[in-house]
Amino acid sequence: MLCFPNAKINLGLNIIEKRPDGFHNIETVFHPIPLCDALEIAESDSSEQYEFTSSGIPIDIAPSENIVIKAFDLIASNFKIPSTAIHLHKNIPFGAGLGGGSADAAYMIKMLNDFYELGMNFQQMEKYAVQIGSDCPVFIQNQPVFAKGKGEVFSSIQLNLSGFHIVLIKPDIHISTPEAYSGVNPKKPQKSLKELINLPLVEWKENIFNDFEDSIFPNHPELKTLKKELYELGAIYAAMSGSGSSMFGIFKEEPTIKESWKKHFTWSGKL
Structure with missing residues (x-):
């Protein structure tokens, strides 16, 4: 069986408390x-519980530490799961804020x-997915949702971006979780993102923000330039x-x- 775990983006992100x-x-x-x-599984005649192989972007951790194997x-x-052959072709970049590993696990x-x-x-x-990671459950139903808590409490929203185009740029910059949170100033917004997401798309620029940008852009000005x-x-x-x-x-x-973006991982597609 073959499937294609997809990435996600965050439309706004408020750090409340x-x-x-x-x-x-x-x-x-x-x-x-x-x-x-791309993720594929098949029954195996191995004496081991699983056989794991990978291709695409190199994965530099032991299979037992891979989030896909943790989910398995x-x-x-x-x-009761028979011995299973697992192959992962990695195309979503690591450390990108795109949830690629979480998607693979889900x-x-x-x-x-x-x-x-x-x-x-x-x-x-x-319920199983949330044991792997806070944003894993969103890929189970795999549709736009408003999330709160640690990012695992979902509410349905009416949001349709079909027909719009997206461009994604991922420079060779690694941002650790401690670094991301080191400069944040948690605060409750005047209006919830659940309300703001209903604004016309042309009004998002002035109303919907990612709080991490305030702490990360000063250390990585290239990201501010790309925006x-x-x-x-x-x-x-x-x-x-x-x-x-x-x-x-x-x-x-x-x-x-x-042309200058092509030195980075760059991807475009239709939503």
Whole structure:
């Protein structure tokens, strides 16, 4: 069985408060985009629980540490799963704020459910997914949602960006979670993002923000420059996704990619 785990972008991200457990409460809107990895499973005659191979962007961790295998192990510890051959082709860049690893893990859960006929519904799969990571559950139903808490409490929204074009640029910049949160100033916004996302797209630029930009742009001014260039190219809305380091712009018409962006990971597609 073959599937194509897709990335997501964050349309706005407000850091509300620090929690007693050390995490932060946030609010954001997750929106899927058609930038995909490929994930395949098949029954294996190996004596091991799984065989794991990969291609595409190199994965420099042991298979047991890979989030896909963590998802497999979680399901295999709760259901009888035969030995399984797993292949992951990695196309979504790491450390980009695009949820590529979380998508791979969520799709592993969905594929195991379908392939081995485990009978789980969406809610059951989401309960397993959240044990892997806060943004894993969003890929189970894989539709635009407003999220709060650590990013795992969802509310449905009416948002249709079909027909718009997106340009994504991911420079060779790594932003650790401690760095991303080191300069943030948690605060409750005057208006919830759940309300603001209903504004016309042309009004998002002045109303919808990613709080991480305030702490990350001073240390990585290239990201601020890329956001400015996206607007200069005609983006209706541009922002950093998650805690970075990818920048995206949403366009009415398909834009011509700037030559200077091609030194980075650059991708464009239709929403």
